[in-house]
Amino acid sequence: MLGFIRRRLVKSTLKKEDFERVYRLLDIPAIDSDCGDLCGQRCCQEYEPGVGMYLLPGEEVMFSGREPWLKWSYKSARHHDFPESWRGLVAFVVCNGTCPREKRPVQCRTFPLMPYLSREGELSVRLDRLTGSLICPLVRNPEQHPLSSQFVERVLDAWSILIRDPLVRDDVVLQSRRLDEDENSPWRGLLR
Numbered sequence: 728m729l730g731f732i733r734r735r736l737v738k739s740t741l742k743k744e745d746f747e748r749v750y751r752l753l754d755i756p757a758i759d760s761d762c763g764d765l766c767g768q769r770c771c772q773e774y775e776p777g778v779g780m781y782l783l784p785g786e787e788v789m790f791s792g793r794e795p796w797l798k799w800s801y802k803s804a805r806h807h808d809f810p811e812s813w814r815g816l817v818a819f820v821v822c823n824g825t826c827p828r829e830k831r832p833v834q835c836r837t838f839p840l841m842p843y844l845s846r847e848g849e850l851s852v853r854l855d856r857l858t859g860s861l862i863c864p865l866v867r868n869p870e871q872h873p874l875s876s877q878f879v880e881r882v883l884d885a886w887s888i889l890i891r892d893p894l895v896r897d898d899v900v901l902q903s904r905r906l907d908e909d910e911n912s913p914w915r916g917l918l919r
Contacts, residue, residue, distance in 0.1 A: 735816045736801075737784040737817055739783070739895070741784070746788060750789065754829065757838075758873070779819055781818070782818040782833075783832075784817070794826075796824075798821040799820055801817065801818055803817075809898065822835075833889065837886070839855050841853055841902060843902075844890070850887060850899075856906065857902070857905060857909060
């Protein structure tokens with residue numbers, strides 16, 4: 728069954744070595760202390776039914792699919808909120824709150840930052856105000872909980888590797904335009 732699913736997953740140009748390098752880069756805390764102490768490790772658990780994490784295309788090579796701390800499912804990219812270039816299935820994982828820190832997926836490692844590509848194609852990282860403001864004190868109060876400059880630099884380095892894959896780049900562009908829309912929304916100031 729797993730072989731059948733792997734054949735239908737969204738295909739990536741990234742190799743296991745790329746993900747291993749990214750994981751090593753991101754093996755660093757976001758702040759000087761455990762950020763999970765600020766929120767009760769809210770982003771590391773299913774704080775609402777069905778809340779989890781989509782893996783990046785190709786990232787499934789970092790997992791066996793039998794991790795006892797993850798519940799796996801596969802979603803059709805066509806029926807979910809992914810770029811049109813994504814064809815096939817996307818791995819979706821829900822953590823039971825006991826994941827080994829060194830095994831976390833990329834987007835768990837980079838949170839509360841998200842990659843941002845300007846319309847000119849310049850990469851930077853920004854606070855994930857699209858989802859992070861719902862659960863993360865680092866996003867809600869960035870001046871009270873400043874991120875480590877080394878963490879920010881490494882997240883940028885990691886996304887520089889990841890966006891070499893056209894599918895990952897397409898998703899970063901999509902999320903960047905959504906962030907632009909959010910930042911330009913007349914409701915933004917009223918909802919925060």
